[in-house]
Amino acid sequence: MIVDWAVGEETTSRILAELPYPRPDVVDVRGVYPPSVDSALLCRHVVGELVGAPPNQSVVELCAGSGIASIYAALAGAVVCAVDDRRDAVRAIAMNAAANDVVVDSVQADVRTWSPPEPVDLLVANPPYVPAPHDTFDGHAWDAGPDGRAVLDVIVDRAAGILGAEGVLLLVFSDIAGVAEVVDRLTMNGLSGSVVDEARLEFGPVTRERAGWLAERGLIEPGQTDERIVVVRAVRSAAL
Secondary structure (H helix, E strand, O other), rough: OOHHHHHHHHHHHHHOOOOOOOOOOOOOOOOOOOHHHHHHHHHHHHHHHOOOOOOEEEEEEEEEOOHHHHHHHOOOEEEEEEEEOOHHHHHHHHHHHHHHOOEEEEEOOOOOOOOOOOOEEEEEOOOOOOOOOOOOOOOOOOOOOOOOOHHHHHHHHHHHHHHEEEEEEEEEHHHHOOOHHHHHHHHHHHEEEEEEEEEEOOOOOHHHHHHHHHHHHOOOOOOEEEEEEEEEEEEEHHHH
């Protein structure tokens, strides 16, 4: 089960313990990405954006997985929609929202084509970002093409059309997928982005297994055993 692949539980617990809400109860559903360090970093900034903001902020979480970021957004008083293209994930989101006594609208849809009915205040995503060979097909929750940006690029390209005039985008991903490339693409789409948080993490089983291939492609250094997980925050350039 994918839950066995989660790494950095101590760091995850420490980050979530710093938030002003109890850690949500999240069920383990086979094939659904469980909360890990990247999830916790994203949740930290979701809460940071919403605490003290006007009530009923609209929040959309793309590639929602377990929906933990959506749950934190709902706890902070937002109106939340969680989107994932897997039926099991949508089922997990609904169960997790109910278990934590919050309202989260869960939608099964492809982030490449789905759009909310109205512009949103906060768009967040923990998308697949692990670079993968073309012949790899078993890691839908983490595999993201040869450069790790197959889904990231889609979200970056579509974000400006989803966000309201003063909306904020939060993305969490590994530096193996290319931080400069993501920030440059945000700029091309009229958004200004920068790294606002990070954590150094030992490779999990998937990345560790692919380390040789990643080094051959120049995505990591030979012998490298860890990666930097980053949170990028972006707004419309004119809003700076």
